[in-house]
Amino acid sequence: MNLADKKVLITGSTMGIGHASARAMLAAGARVALHGRNIERVREAIAELGFPGQSVAVGGDVGDPEQCRQLVEDAVAQLGGLDFLVCNAGIGDLSYPEAVTEEHWDKVMNVNCRSGYLLTKHALPALRQSRGAVLLVASAAGICAGPTDNFAYAIAKAGMISLAQTLSVELAPSGIRVNALCPGFINTPLIEAENRATNGQIHRFVEQATLLHRIGTEDECASTVAYLATDEAAYFTGVAIINDGGLTVQRSWGGRN
Amino acid sequence: MTNRIDLLNQKVLIAGTDNALRKCVYSAFTDEGADVRAMDPVDTMDRAGVEGIQAAVASEIARLGGLDVLVVSMDVSSQPRLDHAGVEHWDAAFTRPLKSAIFATQAATPTLRNSRGAIVNLGSIIGQMGARPGLSITSAAIACLIHETRMLALRLSPDQVRVNCVCHGYLQDAEITDGPSGGDSKASRSVATEVPFGRLTTPEDVVGTVLFLASGQSRFLTGNIVYADGGTFAGH
Numbered sequence: 001m002n003l004a005d006k007k008v009l010i011t012g013s014t015m016g017i018g019h020a021s022a023r024a025m026l027a028a029g030a031r032v033a034l035h036g037r038n039i040e041r042v043r044e045a046i047a048e049l050g051f052p053g054q055s056v057a058v059g060g061d062v063g064d065p066e067q068c069r070q071l072v073e074d075a076v077a078q079l080g081g082l083d084f085l086v087c088n089a090g091i092g093d094l095s096y097p098e099a100v101t102e103e104h105w106d107k108v109m110n111v112n113c114r115s116g117y118l119l120t121k122h123a124l125p126a127l128r129q130s131r132g133a134v135l136l137v138a139s140a141a142g143i144c145a146g147p148t149d150n151f152a153y154a155i156a157k158a159g160m161i162s163l164a165q166t167l168s169v170e171l172a173p174s175g176i177r178v179n180a181l182c183p184g185f186i187n188t189p190l191i192e193a194e195n196r197a198t199n200g201q202i203h204r205f206v207e208q209a210t211l212l213h214r215i216g217t218e219d220e221c222a223s224t225v226a227y228l229a230t231d232e233a234a235y236f237t238g239v240a241i242i243n244d245g246g247l248t249v250q251r252s253w254g255g256r257n
Numbered sequence: 258m259t260n261r262i263d264l265l266n267q268k269v270l271i272a273g274t275d276n277a278l279r280k281c282v283y284s285a286f287t288d289e290g291a292d293v294r295a296m297d298p299v300d301t302m303d304r305a306g307v308e309g310i311q312a313a314v315a316s317e318i319a320r321l322g323g324l325d326v327l328v329v330s331m332d333v334s335s336q337p338r339l340d341h342a343g344v345e346h347w348d349a350a351f352t353r354p355l356k357s358a359i360f361a362t363q364a365a366t367p368t369l370r371n372s373r374g375a376i377v378n379l380g381s382i383i384g385q386m387g388a389r390p391g392l393s394i395t396s397a398a399i400a401c402l403i404h405e406t407r408m409l410a411l412r413l414s415p416d417q418v419r420v421n422c423v424c425h426g427y428l429q430d431a432e433i434t435d436g437p438s439g440g441d442s443k444a445s446r447s448v449a450t451e452v453p454f455g456r457l458t459t460p461e462d463v464v465g466t467v468l469f470l471a472s473g474q475s476r477f478l479t480g481n482i483v484y485a486d487g488g489t490f491a492g493h
Contacts, residue, residue, distance in 0.1 A: 065343075065344045096412065097366070097405075097408065097409055098363060098366060098367075098412075100363070102306075102307045102356070105356060105359065105360075106352070106356070109351075109352065109356075109401075113351075113397065114347055114351070114352075117342075117393070117394070117397070118344075118347075120339065121339050121342070124339065124340060142404060144407075145407035145408045145410070145411050145480065146411075148409075148411050148412040151405075151408050151412075154404060154408055155401045155404050155405050155408065156401070158400045158401055158403065158404030159351075159397040159398070159401045159404075160397075162384060162393075162397040162399075162400030163393060163396075163397050165386060165387040165388070165396070166383075166388045166392060166396045166397070167339065167393055168387055169387040169388065169389065169390065169434060170339055170389075170390040170393060171339070238387050253411055257411050257412050257413075257415055
């Protein structure tokens with residue numbers, strides 16, 4: 001895989017899928033702006049990855065519209081352009097439909113859906129120049145309903161998939177492609193924390209619900225993200241790519257409502 | 258059990274902006290002998306917040322003396338293109354309509370669990386496909402309502418509450434996307450090329466499906482998305 005000279009911004013890249021994806025793209029020669037809410041933590045992540053000459057750090061909360069603008073402008077300035085925007089930052093959710101509060105709803109929708117729209121908007125001038133691409137990281141939960149204690153999360157991710165569809169139409173005349181990635185259960189810190197919070201329920205569920213009987217790894221997601229940054233992926237636009245080990249194909253909801 | 262749609266004396270609340278579709282749905286339920294009330298959740302939330310929605314839904318349920326059917330309708334709202342849209346447009350076409358729909362539904366759910374009632378969401382096919390520029394925000398909100406249909410269907414199944422969604426086709430020519438443009442040719446698209454039935458959707462095209470999904474005739478349907486769109490979503 002060759003990403004030499006590709007300029008990438010990936011939000012939420014201090015850990016999890018974002019961090020593994022940044023590593024995969026750096027290893028393929030890309031220059032990557034890593035992002036997190038806490039810029040010190042981003043600098044630590046860059047040091048851990050070991051590609052200091054190819055990495056820059058940006059900070060900010062993607063739930064905040066003004067910080068969305070600032071972090072994109074900061075990344076574009078430091079990289080000197082942008083070829084690939086990966087809107088990956090997101091937050092988890094443990095709330096049933098009858099228990100979700102307004103504050104929680106707003107936070108999940110703003111971080112997990114509105115951010116995709118605003119980050120793409122602010123990246124437009126740079127992406128028009130490069131005829132680049134956008135990847136919105138959604139979730140298999142946004143395709144197929146499962147256990148409903150991630151009510152707000154799953155709904156926000158369905159919105160993110162819709163944005164990939166509509167923005168692909170809007171931005172095609174500018175040569176910009178927009179896709180969504182829908183990971184299933186991946187062994188990210190977010191999922192592992194949820195697993196602990198539910199006494200191992202996530203792992204038990206994944207083992208019986210996926211065709212491959214296991215959780216996915218961050219690297220298995222990262223390789224897909226990195227592929228979508230390559231010129232070989234140039235014919236993908238407006239689609240949601242599902243990377244879930246056979247979770248959604250059987251429409252198995254796991255036996256709990 | 259008869260093979261006809263029987264909504265006599267059913268208690269129905271319609272939550273949505275007052276427009277031609279809501280009026281048509283209201284009349285159709287009334288014609289079937291249902292007791293019907295209507296409210297505008299966006300307007301209610303703007304005036305009194307989420308607490309106001311909860312109070313308004315409770316008050317409508319009290320007036321009806323219970324609730325068997327909740328219809329939640331979300332409008333198609335055109336906004337500026339991505340370059341020119343800002344947070345205020347996101348608020349207008351995503352945050353406010355979606356949040357008010359979600360919290361109106363949440364407020365009505367305990368009563369529907371008791372009555373083993375039904376929820377019918379009303380959206381548009383644009384929530385499931387690449388809609389034209391300017392409709393991306395509203396499409397995302399409708400996509401969220403569509404997915405809420407599936408999530409709630411699972412959550413409420415133990416109480417046999419059914420949750421389904423009707424997606425109407427294009428209501429206006431302005432919703433139809435321009436063709437891909439490039440070089441000196443520009444494909445032109447219209448109802449003739451985009452709708453197999455060759456015309457826009459009218460409220461009367463949609464309302465029968467709403468009545469069906471509210472009635473016992475659809476007693477084993479839940480979590481379904483039904484397209485009343487003259488064949489638009491079927492192909493390309």
